[in-house]
Amino acid sequence: MNAGPAAHRTVVADVRVFDGEKLLEPGTVVIDGPVIGTAADADGARRIDGRGGVLLPGLIDTHVHLTDLSTLRAFASYGVTTVLDMGTWPAEKVDALRGRTGLTDIRSATVGATSPDSAHGQRLRPEGGLVGGPDEAEGYVDRRVAEGADYIKIIIDLPGFDQATVDALVAAAHRHGMRTVVHASSLEAFRMAQHAGADVLTHAPLDRPVTEEDVARALAGDRVVSPTLAMMEAIVGAVGRPGAPGPSYEAARASVAALHRAGVPILAGSDANDAKGVPATPPFGDSLHRELELLTGAGLSTVEALRAATVVAARCFGLTDRGVIEPGRRADLLLVSGDPVADIRATRNVERVWCAGVEFDASRPNASRPNEDRR
The missing domain is CATH 3.20.20.140 (Metal-dependent hydrolases)
Structure with a gap:
């Protein structure tokens, strides 16, 4: 994978990733533009402390x-x-x-x-x-x-x-x-x-x-x-x-x-x-x-x-680019506090959300189409 510019990369550290079967031990996930990156893409990236939270696929x-x-x-x-x-x-x-x-x-x-x-x-x-x-x-x-x-x-x-x-x-x-x-x-x-x-x-x-x-x-x-x-x-x-x-x-x-x-x-x-x-x-x-x-x-x-x-x-539904957290997949992510494997109600404890690598900003009134961002 060719990493994008560091300005478009984010490292989410100290998170327990739900891998579709269980929660992994605390680790790091790299967001490289719209997709999940690898550890090699972490250099120079913005860093977020996940504070031991659980990172779910969106x-x-x-x-x-x-x-x-x-x-x-x-x-x-x-x-x-x-x-x-x-x-x-x-x-x-x-x-x-x-x-x-x-x-x-x-x-x-x-x-x-x-x-x-x-x-x-x-x-x-x-x-x-x-x-x-x-x-x-x-x-x-x-x-x-x-x-x-x-x-x-x-x-x-x-x-x-x-x-x-x-x-x-x-x-x-x-x-x-x-x-x-x-x-x-x-x-x-x-x-x-x-x-x-x-x-x-x-x-x-x-x-x-x-x-x-x-x-x-x-x-x-x-x-x-x-x-x-x-x-x-x-x-x-x-x-x-x-x-x-x-x-x-x-x-x-x-x-x-x-x-x-x-x-x-x-x-x-x-x-x-x-x-x-x-x-x-x-x-x-x-x-x-x-x-x-x-x-x-x-x-x-x-x-x-x-x-x-x-x-x-x-x-x-044939959405092969999402649904799991692994390199190359779409960076749709949900960071929650608590443990939804122990108590499903913890999915409500929303801390951060990323849609195709872009963190959701509740203060933004609207969102543009990709081609409109370049105008």
Whole structure:
């Protein structure tokens, strides 16, 4: 590796690095421009005393809904350095948030596919997102590919799509080499998504837990699940009534526990949003930390929860440049006090955050695109 100018290098000393399995003994990490450097790059670099803190890879939230630059600032302030947007439109709005120096990095589905007969379709009337049947699936996917979507989001909100339409959407996405993420907050929707061959299932059933057969099918089909337990908890808190029929957080928690025990990859996603007219609005950034706590409550160890928000999330979405702290990887970093392996709540003790090597500055009102920095 060719080290950049010393002015663009930072040494973070006396930190315990989370290597994806455990905390290492106190050591030093070098930030060389936008990537992690080596010990040989440390000469002449700015030095920061980590004071025995824990250095984590920047957290990845696998389910959010973006608004504007303030959204990115909120995420960065909580150490969430990458977010996967599951529904923001038009594409120009998304593009304006891409590549912002010193702020959270994004990927986006732009507008998700939803049925005009569904609650989502009726409430949001998303521009370009309504799909009336299987014959409209190919055109919908073509338009998302053309506008630069990073994956295809499909909303199974029943009553709404029939199986043939979900099948057609997933097949069209796969013909383009696109990953599919399917909204499935009921057991029937979960099963429809599996039947169609979806790649990632987001949310967890709030009506009934998954069965052993559902779990076996998910494992055999290499499914990945981002259960958004923070959103499931918030929905039940907003509309559920003790002892009355309705959404059940226990159904969602039990589903995650069963999937995890079987070895289905579980990702950390919050469904953070500030939309109008939705059942719940988990706050940007903070809710991912709540998600980690809820994942441990569903049977994941603290290490597994941290992996769900770092290396596993990166791997499942093809983000091969991040998710671990090693030379050459993107310098997305979160320094916390305390020990999140001993107590997952320590991820909230944010000391410093770096987004692609740029330390997050809460006093900076906005962040420029890389080419704007050179003007």
